[in-house]
Amino acid sequence: MDKTVPPGRVKGTLTPPCSKSYAQRALAAALLSEEVSVLRNIEFCDDTRSALQCIETLGARVRRVDPTSLSIEGGLSPKGCVLNVGESGLSTRLFTPVASLCPTPVTIEGRGSLLRRPMQMMFEPLRRLGVRVRDNGGFLPIEVCGPIQGGEAEVDGSVSSQFITGLLLALPLARRDTSLHVRGAVSTPYLDMTLDTAARFGIEISQRDYEEFYIPGRQRYRSTYFSIEGDWSAAAMLLVAGATAGEVTVRNVSMLSKQADTAICTALVRAGAAVINEEDSVTALHRPLRAFEFDATNCPDLFPALAALAAAADGVSVIRGTSRLEYKECNRSEAIREEYAKLGIEVDTSEEDLMKIRGGKVRAARTQSHGDHRMAMSLAVAALRSDEAVEIEGAESVAKSYPGFFGDLEHIRV
Incomplete structure (x- = not known):
């Protein structure tokens, strides 16, 4: 699809x-x-x-x-x-x-x-x-x-x-x-x-x-x-959407969770987004974003969300932990580099265990999910900042973890 x-x-x-x-x-x-x-x-x-x-x-x-x-x-x-x-x-x-x-x-x-x-x-x-x-x-x-x-x-x-x-x-x-x-x-x-x-x-x-x-x-x-508590891996994508393109509140999540991907809030703050933490919800609001450094070794599922965040930040963001990405649904390091290049965003993976992303303007393109649910969501969030529509091939892959993702994204458009 x-x-x-x-x-x-x-x-x-x-x-x-x-x-x-x-x-x-x-x-x-x-x-x-x-x-x-x-x-x-x-x-x-x-x-x-x-x-x-x-x-x-x-x-x-x-x-x-x-x-x-x-x-x-x-x-x-x-x-x-x-x-x-x-x-x-x-x-x-x-x-x-x-x-x-x-x-x-x-x-x-x-x-x-x-x-x-x-x-x-x-x-x-x-x-x-x-x-x-x-x-x-x-x-x-x-x-x-x-x-x-x-x-x-x-x-x-x-x-x-x-x-x-x-x-x-x-x-x-x-x-x-x-x-x-x-x-x-x-x-x-x-x-x-x-x-x-x-x-x-x-x-x-x-x-x-x-x-x-x-x-x-x-x-x-x-x-x-x-x-069962809410999924912080999914929440990360929604919060990045808020940080880069408006304001999003995510319910049924808590910063006290043991889930690794609560760390997205650290990255959002480092990038300059506003983050409001309440008892059972977290809100991310757009502010001028700056390049950030982040170690995702213990939370590798955050890489696609971090890529969308870094693409919207001014300067070169440095994310550590790419050695964890080879054996996911695809080689996520290579997939991020290839697909974000189509969007006009430079991603450098030449250094061992590092990904460097230069933020900038996102351009329209036809992209591929590589059969990876998190890549499909990442590209969709990045598309919110594009000059024109972005096409995502293989978007049905979101069913692996978040079948209603595209419907939810449309629901919060203004």
């Missing part, structure tokens, strides 16, 4: 979808409880639907209470031997350890760009913890057969924290206690989200500096009532 986004001003209040990162963690935890949990404020983007399909395949009995609430009776009792994770990297790395609790073989398969994303960091730790793994040269599909036993393992956390999340949620049900030694953990706020989710379901996990995690075995997940 192509989308044409004309320039214009925005002003209004929006509520983004729920955090798909929290939603997928909560769905996994609800599966691992043998009681009934209720999850509220669930919205069904593609990635959340993939996680929902996984827990149903693994034995959860799910009932829709209302359009945004689920009642989930947990209990591992696989109804099939294949988990289809769609294009969700988190579901892949989360549900592979969860499936490893099962004493029968389970195959994890996906589609699209996920088939090119590396999975080899999971294999050796799982084997060390007693799981039989049939790999596919480091990529999906893979087969695991448990039950995972616990014990001691070393995990490479330098590419993604998602597999560590999967282990932290699965290992409390292992027969033995587990000590995980993590090398080079990145995106540590996402691990805080995992620990928070586990604690809400009654699970105890201790950690030291994100380098060592101790998970007692033979624990029990308790049922809980879990209201």
Whole structure:
């Protein structure tokens, strides 16, 4: 689907979808409880639907209470031997350890760009913890057969924290206690989200500096009532729209959230935007914007939003952490450079782990999302400052995390 986004001003209040990162963690935890949990404020983007399909395949009995609430009776009792994770990297790395609790073989398969994303960091730790793994040269599909036993393992956390999340949620049900030694953990706020989710379901996990995690075995997940907070990754796009083209208030978000992408507010302030923080909402207002420096190593999903912000700022902004971008839905570093060049914005990625963006006038162009939901949203936000309409090819990719994005953007036009 192509989308044409004309320039214009925005002003209004929006509520983004729920955090798909929290939603997928909560769905996994609800599966691992043998009681009934209720999850509220669930919205069904593609990635959340993939996680929902996984827990149903693994034995959860799910009932829709209302359009945004689920009642989930947990209990591992696989109804099939294949988990289809769609294009969700988190579901892949989360549900592979969860499936490893099962004493029968389970195959994890996906589609699209996920088939090119590396999975080899999971294999050796799982084997060390007693799981039989049939790999596919480091990529999906893979087969695991448990039950995972616990014990001691070393995990490479330098590419993604998602597999560590999967282990932290699965290992409390292992027969033995587990000590995980993590090398080079990145995106540590996402691990805080995992620990928070586990604690809400009654699970105890201790950690030291994100380098060592101790998970007692033979624990029990308790049922809980879990209201999923708003998604800061989506909120970041809306707040950048306000900072660059008007004024936007985002509801159902809090700066006290453990989500990594609350850091967008730091970048907005550094760039000169006005940011108003209230109890359950954040507002960004346009002011003359200046170049800024920002380290996105622990919040790589912010890069596309930061690109739209930097494009509107006077001078050269410097964003650190491009090494985290190669294995997303696309190589986001290259995609940002290529697509923003079409808009007349210079993006330099020649230095290791750095992206430099020279702000300036945005011109009309035909752009591509590269099949990446965050790229599609970034280009749409940048288009608000264009001299004429910007076309975005592959705009349907927003369904991965924010199906209503383009409708919401139109809703706040003035």
